[in-house]
Amino acid sequence: MGIRSDLPLHAWALVAAAKREWRVARRYPDVFIGAVAWPVVTPVVFVFQARASMGHGTPHRSGQTIPTDSVHLAVFLYLGWLVASWLALLLTESSASLSGQRVQGSLETTLLSPATRLTLLFGLAPVLLVTGALSYIAVLLALVLGFGAHIALSSALAGGLVILLAGPTLAAIAAAAGTTTLFMRRSGGLVDIARALSVTFCGFTAPLAIMPTWAAKIGRLLPPTWTVDTLRDTIFGGPSKTDWPRLSLLLIGTFLVISALSLAAFAAGEQRGRRSGTLGGV
Amino acid sequence: MTEPGRTGVLDGQQVSSAPHRESMLAISDVAKDYLRGRRTLVQRLRGAPDERAVVHAVDEVSLAVDRGEVVGMLGPNGAGKSTLVKIIATLLVPSRGSVRVCDVDVLAHPRQARRHLGVMLAGDRGVYWKLTGRENLEYFAALHFVPSGQIRRRVGEALEEVRLTGSADEYVERYSTGMRQRLNLARALIHEPEVLLLDEPTSGLDPVSGAEFRRIVRGLRQRGAAVLIATHDLAEAEDLCDRIAVLDRGRIAFQGSVDEAKTLVPGSSVLTLEVEGADLDTAEVAAWLSAHFRVGLVERHERSVRARLYCESTSDLMAELPGKLHAAGLRAIRTEAGRVSLTDVFFSITDRRAGGGHGHPQ
Numbered sequence: 001m002g003i004r005s006d007l008p009l010h011a012w013a014l015v016a017a018a019k020r021e022w023r024v025a026r027r028y029p030d031v032f033i034g035a036v037a038w039p040v041v042t043p044v045v046f047v048f049q050a051r052a053s054m055g056h057g058t059p060h061r062s063g064q065t066i067p068t069d070s071v072h073l074a075v076f077l078y079l080g081w082l083v084a085s086w087l088a089l090l091l092t093e094s095s096a097s098l099s100g101q102r103v104q105g106s107l108e109t110t111l112l113s114p115a116t117r118l119t120l121l122f123g124l125a126p127v128l129l130v131t132g133a134l135s136y137i138a139v140l141l142a143l144v145l146g147f148g149a150h151i152a153l154s155s156a157l158a159g160g161l162v163i164l165l166a167g168p169t170l171a172a173i174a175a176a177a178g179t180t181t182l183f184m185r186r187s188g189g190l191v192d193i194a195r196a197l198s199v200t201f202c203g204f205t206a207p208l209a210i211m212p213t214w215a216a217k218i219g220r221l222l223p224p225t226w227t228v229d230t231l232r233d234t235i236f237g238g239p240s241k242t243d244w245p246r247l248s249l250l251l252i253g254t255f256l257v258i259s260a261l262s263l264a265a266f267a268a269g270e271q272r273g274r275r276s277g278t279l280g281g282v
Numbered sequence: 283m284t285e286p287g288r289t290g291v292l293d294g295q296q297v298s299s300a301p302h303r304e305s306m307l308a309i310s311d312v313a314k315d316y317l318r319g320r321r322t323l324v325q326r327l328r329g330a331p332d333e334r335a336v337v338h339a340v341d342e343v344s345l346a347v348d349r350g351e352v353v354g355m356l357g358p359n360g361a362g363k364s365t366l367v368k369i370i371a372t373l374l375v376p377s378r379g380s381v382r383v384c385d386v387d388v389l390a391h392p393r394q395a396r397r398h399l400g401v402m403l404a405g406d407r408g409v410y411w412k413l414t415g416r417e418n419l420e421y422f423a424a425l426h427f428v429p430s431g432q433i434r435r436r437v438g439e440a441l442e443e444v445r446l447t448g449s450a451d452e453y454v455e456r457y458s459t460g461m462r463q464r465l466n467l468a469r470a471l472i473h474e475p476e477v478l479l480l481d482e483p484t485s486g487l488d489p490v491s492g493a494e495f496r497r498i499v500r501g502l503r504q505r506g507a508a509v510l511i512a513t514h515d516l517a518e519a520e521d522l523c524d525r526i527a528v529l530d531r532g533r534i535a536f537q538g539s540v541d542e543a544k545t546l547v548p549g550s551s552v553l554t555l556e557v558e559g560a561d562l563d564t565a566e567v568a569a570w571l572s573a574h575f576r577v578g579l580v581e582r583h584e585r586s587v588r589a590r591l592y593c594e595s596t597s598d599l600m601a602e603l604p605g606k607l608h609a610a611g612l613r614a615i616r617t618e619a620g621r622v623s624l625t626d627v628f629f630s631i632t633d634r635r636a637g638g639g640h641g642h643p644q
Contacts, residue, residue: 009427016424024412105407109469112371113425114396274375277316277368 006114013115017123021097025127031093035131036138038085043077046205074147075235080204082139083228086132087170087198091191094174097124099181108279117266121178121259125171129164136163151235158239159231162247166227169251172258173223179262182269182279198224223254305382306398306477306508307347307370312379314340314365314532339365340376341532347477347508352499354523355512356624358632361529363512364404367481370510371401383477397427400475404482404512406462408469411455415446415465418454419472426473440468443498459486467498478502478509484518496522516624526624530632543627548576549592552626553599556616557607560585567612574606575599579629586615590626 025031047070098120101107110120140156143149173194180190199205201219208216208225219225226247233241273279317334325332340362347353357363368374370381372392381388384398402408409418419437428436441447444464454462463486470478480499484492492515499522502509513519519526520540527537536543544550557567567587568580578590593599596619607614 006427012430013424013427016421020410020413020417020421023417024410027412104411105403105405106410108373108403109401109408109422110425111373112396112399112401113422114393114427115425119425271375274373277365277374279373 010116010118013113013119014122017119018126021124021127031089031127032131032134035085035089035135038089039078039082039135040138040142042085043074043081046077046081047074071147071149072236075143075149075151076207076232077205078139078143079231079235080228082135083166083202083224083231084199084204086128086135087173087224088195089131090128090170090174091177091194093128094124094171094178095181095188095191098178102181102279111270111279117263117270118259121175121262121266122171125168125175128171128174129167132163132167132170133160136160152238155235155238158234158242161244162227162230162234162242165248165251166223166230169223169255169258170227172255172262176258176262176265179265179269182266182273198222201225203228223251226250304349305346306349306384307345307510308382309343309345309366309370310380312340312343312366312369312376312381313338314362314369314374315377338532340369342379343529343532343534345510345527345534345537347510349476349508350503350506351524352503352509352511352522354519354526355510355529356514356516356519356526356628357512357529358514361632362532363529364481365532366529367401367403367479367510367512371399371403371479372396397473398476399479400470400473400477401479402466402470402481402483404485406459406466406486409454409462409465412453414451414453415441415457415461415468416450418465419468422469423472428473436472436474440472443471443501444468445494460488460491463487464491464494467495471498471502476507478507480509480511482513483511484513484515492518516628520624528628528631535631536627540624540627543624543631544622547578547592547622547626547630549594550622551593551596552578552620552622553591553593553596553603554588554616554618554620555591555603555614556583556586556588557612558586558615559612562587562612570610570612578626590629592622592626 098107101110101120107120111117136159140151140159144151177191177194184190201211201215202222202224203211203219204224208219208229211219230242230247270279316337316339317332318337319334321332321334343362343366345353345355355363355366365374369376370383370388372388372395375389383395386395386398388395410421413421416437419440420433423433423436424430438447441450444467446461446464446468449457449461454465457465463483467480467483470480478499484495487495496518499509499511503524511519511523523540525537525539526543528535528543536546564580564582564587568577568589571577571580571589571591576592578592580587580589582588591599600617600619603614603617
């Protein structure tokens with residue numbers, strides 16, 4: 001009765017957790033509306049602001065893609081905000097889901113089961129992948145219809161593949177943030193800090209090349225940066241501009257490492273709660 | 283697993299013994315200590331000595347539940363019942379002691395132990411209010427490794443068992459408290475566990491639902507499940523349990539059969555006496571009664587003091603009562619004869635006096 005021999009049962013439990021989250025999510029369509037509205041509406045302000053302050057054309061630095069006209073600027077910012085909004089949603093929803101379950105007591109009843117704790121950490125991930133895909137499609141439509149951007153179908157599909165590859169890694173980051181609810185009961189403050197840091201360092205609104213060297217170095221270490229950079233490269237330059245094997249390896253490897261760390265953190269939090277009797281606390 | 287013969291024990295004194303049986307749940311010398319209060323960050327940084335008092339929520343408790351047996355765990359609020367349930371359920375790690383469920387060490391192999399356990403925690407929390415009853419059970423069935431091909435059947439059976447089939451596709455947020463309690467019970471039963479832990483299972487249930495619940499528990503006993511019920515409801519324990527364990531301040535004050543428990547009360551009959559007087563001193567009345575009768579619970583009411591007097595013959599007692607009361611300047615406004623119940627046992631063991639009286643069984 002080891003965990004390996006029970007693998008199909010754990011996998012089935014994980015599917016059931018995803019199904020549960022999907023059933024809950026479909027009762028709240030505003031999550032999907034928000035996933036489309038935020039990355040489409042928010043960048044408009046930045047596009048107008050940038051147009052007003054910088055005019056047309058900026059030099060290339062370090063070989064990185066930098067917007068040179070208003071359409072390029074729109075694509076640049078829209079893709080940045082797509083990843084920023086998606087990451088924010090992942091972080092917020094993952095933490096809210098876990099702390100909500102804790103408050104309503106279903107965390108305890110789930111912990112009473114022999115199923116893997118991945119059900120609690122990653123049950124929400126498929127729903128958030130769907131929201132990411134919806135946001136991506138909405139952003140592409142806004143760019144094509146609103147700004148007249150010419151995006152080749154191959155580039156659009158390749159961008160979709162980036163979203164698909166990055167989804168699990170970003171969900172793992174969100175799961176790691178969610179585990180803090182076991183230690184701190186609420187993780188809203190921490191989620192806000194994570195969002196602020198990602199907006200600062202991941203080049204959502206400005207290319208890393210124009211950031212201070214130390215900040216750019218930090219940014220290059222972060223998976224959301226790889227995601228947004230690859231998306232921009234793919235949309236601007238086509239699928240051939242991306243080293244797909246390297247990107248896949250990097251994202252999958254990071255996903256595995258962060259997931260393992262999240263699981264370990266969750267186990268530590270659970271053990272702490274089992275000692276102090278605070279698993280069902282609010 | 284075979285456990286030593288069961289004995290009814292009151293404060294360390296053996297009351298009776300029972301033959302060897304197969305234990306599905308065995309708790310040995312379990313204790314759970316907490317530190318009362320909190321230590322601030324400043325205190326920690328300064329390295330100030332930790333002056334928090336240790337609270338023994340559960341103190342060296344040993345208990346066993348056999349296959350096909352229903353054991354009631356009784357006790358006042360804060361006695362440690364829920365703490366003990368959570369320890370067995372793997373939600374709490376005890377400070378000391380061991381727990382075995384179907385011969386699996388709960389502390390060493392909690393994941394394996396959970397496969398044998400069905401747990402209904404206190405209150406109507408624990409299910410997802412934004413899902414329907416059926417969706418909840420489907421989810422928990424998968425978490426408890428019910429094979430996917432059997433989930434639909436098991437969910438249908440569990441819903442039928444708790445009489446929720448008609449509301450199975452309604453959202454739980456629209457359920458009444460009693461319906462959520464029943465859904466929680468169905469959740470605990472969904473994987474047909476061998477050991478059931480039920481914490482205050484009938485709180486919030488109306489009498490009809492309570493009777494339904496007792497029917498279900500009897501069915502479980504017949505099926506061979508070992509059931510441990512933590513409850514305040516003494517009538518329910520008397521009606522349902524093969525044995526009881528009374529917890530008081532974290533310790534087991536008594537365990538044995540209900541009949542054995544009743545022998546602890548000094549008499550087979552009880553007379554409930556109510557004496558008039560809004561300004562009577564409850565302690566004085568209790569002391570006077572204790573000097574003349576075998577007294578149980580003495581409690582204050584708005585305009586009277588009520589006491590339970592134990593005897594072998596209520597008619598004899600009623601014959602001598604008026605004279606004694608008259609001599610003491612007390613006037614009885616109500617007397618009611620009855621049989622000793624678990625309520626009397628409970629109050630005599632836990633020494634709780636609802637009205638602040640001091641009477642002790644003699």
